Amino acid sequence: MSRNARRGALAAATVALTLTAAACSSSSGSGSSSDPGASSSGSSAFQAQHKGGTLKLVAHAAAGSFDPQVNYTLQYWQLFQSMYDGLLAFKKVGGQESFTVVPDLATAMPKVTNGGKTYTFTLRKGVTFSNGKALTTDDVVTSFQRIFKVSSPTAGTFYNGIVGADACLKTPASCTLPQGVIGDAKANTVTINLTAADPEFEYKLAVPHAVVVPKDSPTKDAGTKPLPSTGPYMAASYDPNRALKLVRNPHFKEWSRQAEPQAYPDVVDYTFGQTVESEVTAVENGQADWMFDAPPADRLNEIGTKYASQAHVNPLTAFWYATLNVNMAPFNNKLARQAINWAVDRSAVVRLYGGTNLASPACTVLPPGFPGHVDSCDYTKGGGTTWKAADLAKAKELVKQSGTAGQEVGIVVQDDDVNKSIGQYLQSLLTQLGYKATLKPLSGNIQFTYIQNTKNKVQLALTSWYQDYPAASDFLNVLLSCASYHPGSDSSINISGFCDKGVDAKMQAALKTSQTDKASADKQWGAVDQSVMAQSPVVPLINPKMIDFTSTRVGNYRFSKQFYMLVGQLWVK
Numbered sequence: 087m088s089r090n091a092r093r094g095a096l097a098a099a100t101v102a103l104t105l106t107a108a109a110c111s112s113s114s115g116s117g118s119s120s121d122p123g124a125s126s127s128g129s130s131a132f133q134a135q136h137k138g139g140t141l142k143l144v145a146h147a148a149a150g151s152f153d154p155q156v157n158y159t160l161q162y163w164q165l166f167q168s169m170y171d172g173l174l175a176f177k178k179v180g181g182q183e184s185f186t187v188v189p190d191l192a193t194a195m196p197k198v199t200n201g202g203k204t205y206t207f208t209l210r211k212g213v214t215f216s217n218g219k220a221l222t223t224d225d226v227v228t229s230f231q232r233i234f235k236v237s238s239p240t241a242g243t244f245y246n247g248i249v250g251a252d253a254c255l256k257t258p259a260s261c262t263l264p265q266g267v268i269g270d271a272k273a274n275t276v277t278i279n280l281t282a283a284d285p286e287f288e289y290k291l292a293v294p295h296a297v298v299v300p301k302d303s304p305t306k307d308a309g310t311k312p313l314p315s316t317g318p319y320m321a322a323s324y325d326p327n328r329a330l331k332l333v334r335n336p337h338f339k340e341w342s343r344q345a346e347p348q349a350y351p352d353v354v355d356y357t358f359g360q361t362v363e364s365e366v367t368a369v370e371n372g373q374a375d376w377m378f379d380a381p382p383a384d385r386l387n388e389i390g391t392k393y394a395s396q397a398h399v400n401p402l403t404a405f406w407y408a409t410l411n412v413n414m415a416p417f418n419n420k421l422a423r424q425a426i427n428w429a430v431d432r433s434a435v436v437r438l439y440g441g442t443n444l445a446s447p448a449c450t451v452l453p454p455g456f457p458g459h460v461d462s463c464d465y466t467k468g469g470g471t472t473w474k475a476a477d478l479a480k481a482k483e484l485v486k487q488s489g490t491a492g493q494e495v496g497i498v499v500q501d502d503d504v505n506k507s508i509g510q511y512l513q514s515l516l517t518q519l520g521y522k523a524t525l526k527p528l529s530g531n532i533q534f535t536y537i538q539n540t541k542n543k544v545q546l547a548l549t550s551w552y553q554d555y556p557a558a559s560d561f562l563n564v565l566l567s568c569a570s571y572h573p574g575s576d577s578s579i580n581i582s583g584f585c586d587k588g589v590d591a592k593m594q595a596a597l598k599t600s601q602t603d604k605a606s607a608d609k610q611w612g613a614v615d616q617s618v619m620a621q622s623p624v625v626p627l628i629n630p631k632m633i634d635f636t637s638t639r640v641g642n643y644r645f646s647k648q649f650y651m652l653v654g655q656l657w658v659k
Contacts, residue, residue, distance in 0.1 A: 145378035174292040175346065176648040209221070212339070229303075231263055233245055290554075316338070330356040351658050370393060372639055380440070404453060408549075416490035422490045425488065425519060429481035429515055435508055491521065492520060499527050537581050540573040
């Protein structure tokens with residue numbers, strides 16, 4: 087799931103060990119101690135006796151725009167699961183099944199013809215937006231046009247294969263996709279034509295950037311004015327400086343428990359602006375039911391002992407990394423980029439994040455256990471397939487060879503404790519290498535868009551990436567292809583500005599191979615990963631796990647590997 091505003095944990099390794107050993111759940115999706123009878127799949131019938139109440143969420147900061155076709159953060163993609171719908175959706179269950187794509191606004195999985203290039207969907211009848219308007223084929227067609235008109239972050243990587251998308255990418259305002267997305271109101275069908283077969287297209291239709299919104303939605307980022315929704319919740323109000331409130335969509339009727347199950351809480355109150363210390367205290371006292379941010383170091387021991395049954399630890403297919411701007415000094419010099427990769431002590435970053443039970447050192451873009459991942463580590467002392475130690479002497483020699491010593495480097499991080507601590511470590515490290523390093527902490531509400539825009543001249547940024555769906559291209563093609571680099575845009579997810587024609591050609595070849603031979607394609611993606619690391623536009627730091635800390639009022643905890651904790655399925659009554 088991409089999106090940057092992620093969570094970590096800051097603690098000594100011994101404290102993290104206590105927490106992990108005591109935690110009551112894992113990625114299996116099992117229920118918490120307050121709901122021992124809940125099924126692990128979460129697919130059982132709706133239990134009306136648990137409906138109602140107000141679920142109280144807290145976070146240090148909001149996550150920017152609430153437009154589902156623009157926002158690219160876990161913080162809101164998690165909420166969008168109970169608000170917005172696409173033609174397809176990921177199954178709303180815990181565990182491995184959550185990677186399964188099922189029909190949502192479509193009555194069934196698409197009929198695929200024309201050698202895998204034509205997808206035909208029949209639209210469900212009786213679905214109504216929260217503004218009272220019935221869903222039509224026109225809404226679907228205009229929603230796909232809108233992806234390009236609002237310059238959605240994935241327009242050029244997920245949806246560029248739609249016929250006519252090339253013209254939409256060049257001139258977004260006039261996007262119509264006349265041969266690409268065709269609605270037939272009489273037959274109640276929508277047909278999507280691709281320029282080439284795409285075995286990942288169903289995944290791409292199941293993420294929030296492809297949700298359907300009303301045809302009269304603004305053709306620019308809706309920002310703080312939430313759009314009408316089709317799911318069980320609608321946004322009643324949103325002030326990114328204070329709070330977000332979700333209430334029941336009065337027009338929602340469950341049409342598919344797998345795709346869009348009825349939600350349990352009547353209201354979801356999400357409050358912003360708290361310190362992480364106050365968030366922990368609020369959850370412990372039952373004043374809040376869940377905290378988005380990382381519990382601070384001095385609170386993890388009590389969480390892992392006194393509140394162990396309320397802590398849920400789950401491994402993630404994700405990585406935290408530093409971006410190196412290949413188009414600005416000093417990192418327009420490959421030797422300088424490689425020096426940073428040699429110099430970073432991944433074990434130190436693991437400790438800052440929360441210890442070995444909450445993270446492990448990362449050497450590659452693709453996380454372990456993910457399609458295409460190869461155990462490989464180009465930048466470790468003594469060589470090998472896994473990270474062992476930094477080589478500061480080698481790094482200093484490369485800086486000397488590059489002639490970049492003494493140059494200024496700004497490091498842009500989010501202003502929470504975890505990100506700042508890692509940023510401070512990077513600042514100290516760059517100073518040791520001979521650079522004049524400056525730390526620039528920004529609110530999580532703006533940092534992700536800020537570091538994407540080339541106008542802000544970001545040289546080095548700390549960020550993270552969590553899968554959108556289980557395919558290697560979702561890391562390498564999305565983060566590091568030429569198509570993901572858009573100078574001057576807040577939606578340029580290729581933050582390093584890396585555009586290597588040779589590497590890009592290998593990506594395109596892997597994408598083509600995946601149409602017929604996924605296993606061979608995964609091997610190609612593994613080679614692409616190694617080619618990228620040789621150029622060193624990014625510095626992989628860690629592969630994280632996640633802590634969900636919930637109050638005693640919460641039951642029916644479900645962890646989707648695709649979208650994480652299923653907010654709408656929590657019991658609070």
